[in-house]
Amino acid sequence: MLTVPAQADRLAELRSKVDAVTERNVDHGVLAFGIDAVDDRLAAGGLAVGGMHEVAGASTSLADDAAATLFIAGVAARFVAASTGQALWATTRFDLYAPGLEQAGLRPADVLYAELRDDNALLALIEDAVRDGSPAVVIGEVRRASMVATRRLQLAAAARGVPVILFRRWRKLGREPFEEPSAASTRWRVGCAPSTPLRVAGVGRSRWAVDLVRQRGGEACSWIVEGCDATGRLAVPAPARHRAAAQAGTSQHLAA
Amino acid sequence: MPRGGGWRPGARWARDDACTRGAVEAEIAALPAHRQPSIRELGRRSEAAEHPFRRMPDGDACVSEQSPVVKAQGRRPLVLVDVVGRRQEVAAACPAALALGIGVGMAATHARVLVSDLDVRPADREADAHLLERLALRAVRSWTPVASVSGHDGLWLDLTGVAHLFGDEERLCRRIVAFCRRAGFTARVAVADTPGAAHAIARYGTEPISLVPPVQTAEALLPLPLAALRVPNDALTAARRFGLERIGDLISMPRGPLARRLGLVTVERLDEALGRTPEPIVPVVDEAPPAVERRLLEPIGAAEQIGQVMADLLDELVELLRARGLGARALQFACDRVDGAEQKVSIGTSRPNRDPKHLLRLLSMRIERLDPGLGLEKFALTATHTEPLGATSLATILAGDAQAVDVPKLVDTLAGRAGRDALFRIGSVESHVPERAVARAAPLARPDGWPAWRRPARLLARPELLAQVVALLPDQPPRRFEWRGQIYRVANADGPERIHGEWWRSKNEVWGVRDYFCLEDVSGQRFWVFRRGDGVDAATGNLSWWLHGVFG
Structure with a gap:
């Protein structure tokens, strides 16, 4: 007859053995954004490597869609840089412009693209890729993904330690992509914000309004960040000295 | 006879031996192609003599006018030219070229002089x-x-x-x-x-x-x-x-x-x-592709059973490949049904491979395409395309370095599900025109990047026309524009970035100019628009505005 503490130890030991066999609950680490203001608010301290993350544009507009694309490209570039693998980017209708993605850090030799005929084929393909285990990150652009599909992806990602980013595109009906429930670890909504004002006429570094809509074990949150640099890193905008100065740059150009 | 007494000696209507136009044409057609007279020799006045160097037609600048030979045969006489020593010689000529007096061994320049519209191509020994x-x-x-x-x-x-x-x-x-x-x-x-x-x-x-x-x-x-x-x-x-x-x-x-x-x-x-001394022929050897075969006593039909046969055959085939130092690029799995019909499935790999586990995974994706009917009783697995595959060095792994990721294996797995055309990379092409700067490449290629000009994340399949654009000429960005029924007021802008048409591609692009601007509207949306034309010279474009992409 075992004592209670010994029983607990034995149980914990068995649990870890079962985890090792089933490849679940293995901690694959996280990818931090490198910005304290963001990382502190994330429960895991960054994006979990063994997890599925969802990103959507803030509105139906193409500009928000492109902002979400670049946000994903930057995250993917940092996942690629942190491992030896490559990125797989699966779409159903290919309209990505690779030179633009390269400027977010995703070099053309590091991305393998796939063009599928529909969402179901795409979800099956990215699950295959995750189960294979060799990509550094798998990105899928879908309009519709059921709870079952996202759960499968989340489990596969947790088992193999391959991060999955699901880009939820807006449907034609104009229905919010995050209305559907999902098993994702984090859900992000990215939209455009007025760019960093410059002292001269011109368009400054792009800024995005990033909302963390949902995360496991944490609170929702939102930030204004500066867009990706050439290695895919975001930045926190420096505070303007006072609001009138920030406005002046805009009106100055309009008058020019 | 026409009225007014317009008789003159030799008038066509007055000739006795009235040869009709059809008869003459038939006679001309009967001549060999190179002896047919040109229109000019026939004395038809409709043809104006043209200066040979004045006009160059589109396409091949060397061909001035199609000769009767070309018209008769529909194609130009063809010769192949090879470099022999320091001169170019005709290595082979088509029958039409031989009929025109070109012979094998003749200097290429000589042949060109003999026949003006000769199709000269390099010989590939x-x-x-x-x-x-x-x-x-x-x-x-x-x-x-x-x-x-x-x-x-x-x-x-x-x-x-x-x-x-x-x-x-x-x-x-x-x-x-x-x-x-x-x-x-x-x-x-x-x-x-x-x-x-x-x-x-x-x-x-x-x-x-x-x-x-x-x-x-x-x-x-x-x-x-x-x-x-x-x-x-x-x-x-x-x-x-x-x-x-x-x-x-x-x-x-x-x-x-x-x-x-x-x-x-x-x-x-x-x-x-x-025949006084022997001259043996050294025959070419037809190497049979590596293949293994299995016949079953009882026909089978279940997917698991077929998968088991595949696994057994693969093990044997891999041994065969290893003994020969080969890797499979393509496999064909053929089954004979009880009723005599043959069922075939095949797979391909992007690199030579003899890993039974990987090949089995690719093959078992194809099981669903087999129709077993009343049962399958004979199976054959053939490596239809093989390439040499030696041993690889494991030194870096033993030294503790991270194992290189096997991309070809991933490509095979995904191509097995989605098809070989579904996977690609995007590589750069030497062109400044944005839509031509990208091209799809093979999934295992290592493409190069692009110059660091500011480029959008998504490009519209074809540029969309903007309406109600207010902009100062010649080089100011728009202040406002309307796109897809919505009005945008521009807060900031960068540009112009001028991109010229590629005159070597087509005539329409010789003078064409696009002036690209990066625009940001008051809500922060960033667009990539261009104006056709430089705003000064009307030949460069009609000053219409187009939206081509969106920045994030």
Whole structure:
């Protein structure tokens, strides 16, 4: 007859053995954004490597869609840089412009693209890729993904330690992509914000309004960040000295 | 006779031998192509004589006007040109070119002068040799076990004990000629006692198919020129100096002086052609692709059972491949059904591979395409395409470095599900026009990047026209524009980035200009728009505004 503490130890030991066999609950680490203001608010301290993350544009507009694309490209570039693998980017209708993605850090030799005929084929393909285990990150652009599909992806990602980013595109009906429930670890909504004002006429570094809509074990949150640099890193905008100065740059150009 | 007495001698209507226009045209059509008179020679006044250097048509600048030959045959006479020493020589010519007086060995410039619209292409000896080798393999597979390539333009087939399988020698020859005609070649066949004699008669005989009866080889060879004997060029020159032109001249000569004057090779070739010394044919070997086979006592139909057979066959095949040092690029799995129908599935890999686990995963994706019907009883697994695959070094892994990621394996797995065309990379193309700067590349390519000009994340499939644009000419960005029914007010802008049309592609682009601007509207949306035209010269564009992409 075992004592209670010994029983607990034995149980914990068995649990870890079962985890090792089933490849679940293995901690694959996280990818931090490198910005304290963001990382502190994330429960895991960054994006979990063994997890599925969802990103959507803030509105139906193409500009928000492109902002979400670049946000994903930057995250993917940092996942690629942190491992030896490559990125797989699966779409159903290919309209990505690779030179633009390269400027977010995703070099053309590091991305393998796939063009599928529909969402179901795409979800099956990215699950295959995750189960294979060799990509550094798998990105899928879908309009519709059921709870079952996202759960499968989340489990596969947790088992193999391959991060999955699901880009939820807006449907034609104009229905919010995050209305559907999902098993994702984090859900992000990215939209455009007025760019960093410059002292001269011109368009400054792009800024995005990033909302963390949902995360496991944490609170929702939102930030204004500066867009990706050439290695895919975001930045926190420096505070303007006072609001009138920030406005002046805009009106100055309009008058020019 | 027309009114007004307009009679003049030789008037067309007054001629007795009224030759109709149709008759003349028929007569002209009967002439060989290169002798047909041009329109100008026929005296038709509709044609204005043009200065030959004034006008250059589109496309090939070398062709000034289509000659009657081209019009008659629908294509230009073709010659292949090869570099021999320091000059370019005609290596081969099509029958139309030969009819125009071009010969093999003529200088390329000479041929060009003789025929103005000659289609001159470089000769590719390696591809010719490869094709000839494949033809020899074909001969081994379907006609005779002993066949080889002879020279750069022929095949030797050993018909000993083979001809009766096709009827007789003549029918076999007709069959070979017919096969070559279907494949697009003009063939000449000679059957003789020795390879040398067959070689000579096929090339210098008169008939396309000539059968030399046994022991009459010498008679058949007598009238042929010396070049038929495959003797070196200097021996030919020497023989010409001595007045020896035909093989018949050599046979009667004493052999000692002949060998001294023309070289031992000539005598050897003569002996080989006459059968006095043997000349063996080294046949090409048709290597069978690695294949394994299994027959079952009871037919099976369940997917798991088929998968088990696949796994067993794969294990055997992988052993076979390892023994030969090969890796499979393509596998074919064929099953025979009980009712005699054959079911086939095949897979391909992006790199030579002999990993049974990986190949089994690819193959088992195809099981659902098999229709077992009442049951499958015979299975065969063939490596239809193999490539050499040696051992790889594991030194870096033993030293503790991270294992390199196996991208080809991933590509195979994904291509098995989605199809080979679904996977690609995007590589750069040397063009400043944005939509032409990208091109799809193979999934295992390592494409290069682009210059660091500011580029959008998504590009519209085709630019969309903007309406109600307010912008100052010549180089100011728009203040407002309307796109897809919505009005945008511009807060900030960068530009212009001027991109010129690629004049070498088409006439329409010679003067074309696009001025690209990066615009940010008041809500922070960033667009990539362009204006056609530089705002000064009307030829550069019509000053319409287009949206081409969106920045994030």
